Amino acid sequence: MINHISELFGRQINSLELSPTIKQNAMVTFRPAIIITKGKIRCARCHAKLKPVEARLPYHHYYCYVCIQMGRMDTRHSLATFPEPNKFPVIESPMSWRGQLTDLQQQCANQIVKIFEKRQRHLLWAVTGAGKTEMLFPAISWAVSQGLRIGIASPRVDVCIELFPRIQSAFKKVSSILLHGKTKQHYQYSQITICTTHQLLRFYHAFDVMVIDEVDVFPFSGNDMLHYAVQNAIKPGGGILYLTATPDDVLMHKIKRKEISVSYLPIRYHGHLLPTVKIVKNQHLKRLVDQGRLPKSILQMINRLVKQKQRFLLFVPRIRDLTLVSSALEKANINCTYLTVYSADPQRLEKVTAMRSQAVDFLITTTILERGVTFPGIDVMVLKADDEVFSASALVQIAGRVGRNSARPTGQVILYCETKSKTIKSCDRQIKEMNRRAREIK
Structure with missing residues (x-):
């Protein structure tokens, strides 16, 4: 009530x-x-x-x-x-973050401030690990200083949960709230709202400026209801910044029709290139996994990484594969600790925390962890990477889990498949193209 x-x-x-x-x-x-x-x-x-x-x-x-x-x-x-009154206290120097942006990040940050000032619609196409969150800080600071209400939304709960404490820490003086379907926090009027795109259905002409992160991902991409929710939640004439590393066809079409402007950031904050993918073909891989078995070479790779204490994510296309791969590992008697995780897993958040705190060697996961979650210093393996579940953008995002930390800006991305599918080729091509752009500006 x-x-x-x-x-x-x-x-x-x-x-x-x-x-x-x-x-x-x-x-x-x-x-x-x-x-x-x-x-x-x-x-x-x-x-x-x-x-x-x-x-x-x-x-x-x-x-x-x-x-x-x-x-x-x-x-x-x-x-x-009730009409949005922008009833917020005046805050001098709202940003408590004292970090330093790179020159390229600062250029993007300055551009975002201008986008907010002019209430434009803009896409920032930045590689995974570019430091998009930090690049938002100057624009958020400007918006708070102007007494504006700011919305930051993502289709994925995991992204919102990871983003919220970073925004809270960067703007300690500013009221903020996290909203998603599983939150138990009572709603409070706040100047910064971080939420899933579904939660925007509860807002009406509320936000002066909005950031929509991971715009290419399910369930936002191609969902008319959620696109309407964004347009309904923003004030008429409000500014929207779209963020992604892998724009979908809808965004590309809007760019071509000049409905939104676009800028690029093809290099990560630490200045290193994106890790490229290693494609490994295995005959009968699908049949073996369906039998609860894995090729010897894959088992050897898992065993090697565990012994080296190199933590990693092992991606599979379908929920049923989680049990099958677990069975294969048990049969191989590999001395390791791991958890399986998927979108509807009731312990999903706890398992992600266990991985982050290094309580387990690795996670076997579906595409739920393809983006929005950072585990420093990990490697990645993808089983049945040629499965139709893995789009090119999903594979790019999965590869983007590697090399995000300046302490270990490199790492392995291994795609196991039976055939080098169009999506695998596209993933490989997109990463190499971004690296080519990055070399030009280094």
Whole structure:
């Protein structure tokens, strides 16, 4: 139940969640949650067109089955909102981060400030490990000093969880909040909001400037509802910065049509090139994995890395492969400690923490850890890299887990496959192309 009016600033909330006092506030506006015009039904929150047969309730009512995971909306409900007042304290020198950007990072950071100032729509195409988060700091600092409200969103919970403490630490004087489906923190009106893109469905014309990180990744890429959520959450005429290392076809099309501007950062913060991939073909790899076995060469590589205390991630395409690969390791009697992890794993966050604290030698993982999570000094192996699950962008992101730390800016990226697929060739080509661009500016 919302009892304080600030919890409604710039949000769109089911009127049933408001206290009687809030409902009586003259500044609170209400609009139908489900809009019916000329026989067509649309959800006001997520903008989905609803099929009457699927949305029908008794007594001629309808509900939205598309965004129901965010709370039910039906024709008996209203969406309540309060215009964003930007009611924040004046903070002198809001940035507490005292780090140093490289010359190239500083150039990008200056550009982001200008994008925010002019409220533009812009894509920063930066390689994995370029230090995108730190490059945001000057622009966030400027926005806070102007009394603006800032939103930072990503499709992945893991990305948000890793990003939040870094933003908190860099802006200790500024109110901030982390929102995602698993958070237990009670909502509070804050100047900086870090959230999953799904959480943007709860906002309405709230943010003056927004950053959308990992824009090419599921579930944001190609999702009309989440793209609408972004446009609805930003104030009309607000500025949006898109961040990615692997832009999808939609972004490339927008760039070509000059709907958004673009800038590039092809080199990591430490100045080293991206680790290139090593492609290793193994006949009958899929059949062996399906039998709970692994080729001798792969087992030898795993054993070698464990003995060298070289920590790594072992990627597999499907959840069922986690058990199969675990069975193969047990049969091989390799003396190692590891965990398996996937998107719906209830202990996913704890397992990532175990890897980060070096409590295990390695993780066997699906693509859930392809991006947004950093483990310093690791190597990477991908089993069945030619599987259709692995897109070229996914393989680029997986390779990008390696060499992110200046203490160990290199490392191994091994793609095990039966055939050198188009996606593997594309991954190899993209990394080499970014390295070529990087050499030109070094």
